[in-house]
Amino acid sequence: xxxxxxxxxxxxxxxxxxxxxxxxxxxxxxxxxxxxxxxxxxxxxxxxxxxxxxxxxxxxxxxxxxxxxxxxxxxxxxxxxxxxxxxxxxxxxxxxxxxxxxxxxxxxxxxxxxxxxxxxxxxxxxxxxxxxxxxxxxxxxxxxxxxxxxxxxxxxxxxxxxxxxxxxxxxxxxxxxx
Amino acid sequence: xxxxxxxxxxxxxxxxxxxxxxxxxxxxxxxxxxxxxxxxxxxxxxxxxxxxxxxxxxxxxxxxxxxxxxxxxxxxxxxxxxxxxxxxxxxxxxxxxxxxxxxxxxxxxxxxxxxxxxxxxxxxxxxxxxxx
Numbered sequence: 001x002x003x004x005x006x007x008x009x010x011x012x013x014x015x016x017x018x019x020x021x022x023x024x025x026x027x028x029x030x031x032x033x034x035x036x037x038x039x040x041x042x043x044x045x046x047x048x049x050x051x052x053x054x055x056x057x058x059x060x061x062x063x064x065x066x067x068x069x070x071x072x073x074x075x076x077x078x079x080x081x082x083x084x085x086x087x088x089x090x091x092x093x094x095x096x097x098x099x100x101x102x103x104x105x106x107x108x109x110x111x112x113x114x115x116x117x118x119x120x121x122x123x124x125x126x127x128x129x130x131x132x133x134x135x136x137x138x139x140x141x142x143x144x145x146x147x148x149x150x151x152x153x154x155x156x157x158x159x160x161x162x163x164x165x166x167x168x169x170x171x172x173x174x175x176x177x178x
Numbered sequence: 179x180x181x182x183x184x185x186x187x188x189x190x191x192x193x194x195x196x197x198x199x200x201x202x203x204x205x206x207x208x209x210x211x212x213x214x215x216x217x218x219x220x221x222x223x224x225x226x227x228x229x230x231x232x233x234x235x236x237x238x239x240x241x242x243x244x245x246x247x248x249x250x251x252x253x254x255x256x257x258x259x260x261x262x263x264x265x266x267x268x269x270x271x272x273x274x275x276x277x278x279x280x281x282x283x284x285x286x287x288x289x290x291x292x293x294x295x296x297x298x299x300x301x302x303x304x305x306x307x308x309x310x
Binding site (some may be wrong): 019022023026027030031034035038039044048051052055056059060115116119120123134135138139162163166169170173 | 192198205206222
């Protein structure tokens with residue numbers, strides 16, 4: 001993978017302790033990192049916490065980052081770990097709460113209400129990892145291998161999880177699909 | 179990212195249909211607007227700056243000396259151990275010497291007294307045999 005010159009320069013400067021350079025890396029990668037976190041924790045506030053925690057952890061260990069590698073892949077793994085930590089801490093969460101959490105304040109209000117309600121319910125009924133895999137792969141476009149690295153599972157397991165998650169989602173929403 | 183097949187690429191027969199993907203995408207849509215992202219960046223960098231300032235505390239100024247200090251402390255500890263052992267040995271020797279010096283004359287005296295007693299006893303026995 002070819003690393004963009006701008007990212008490489010920022011990463012090298014950040015390794016030298018340059019906070020402005022690190023801010024540049026934050027600007028470049030925070031949206032993607034947010035999407036990764038959101039796929040895992042579901043709740044917007046938790047995703048934001050995971051992104052903040054992830055970037056702070058990255059800064060703390062920036063001297064261990066290899067600038068010849070992709071900073072994006074590195075930070076996504078760190079943010080995913082931070083999100084998984086949050087998930088473990090908040091393991092007990094009712095389906096109702098999760099369903100409410102999925103009601104993103106940023107979604108398009110024009111979407112059909114019933115579809116959204118059913119979708120939220122269906123997603124909330126999926127196991128945590130299955131939901132993360134389906135969002136990371138089908139929505140964010142990560143590969144099985146990348147998802148496996150982020151979630152700490154083999155790529156083959158991510159592929160299998162994806163297959164079963166899609167089946168379950170289809171089954172739960174089959175009466176809504178034309 | 180690798181060139182591995184991604185949804186909704188054609189050929190992925192297992193993939194969800196586009197309408198469902200759109201719904202999921204909407205449900206997981208990230209916050210919109212530059213203000214939100216610049217605010218998040220500020221919060222992150224504020225924590226990073228806080229981290230850095232706490233990193234520059236006095237303990238971090240002293241951190242480079244930690245290893246030499248540990249080595250020096252270990253050497254001092256070892257040296258103290260050796261000195262302590264020597265002192266103990268020396269004290270034991272002094273105690274032994276003083277004990278030996280104070281006990282020896284008594285022992286000698288006692289031995290002499292015993293000898294004289296023994297000699298006295300032998301003399302009495304001899305006198306008894308001679309007189310009878």
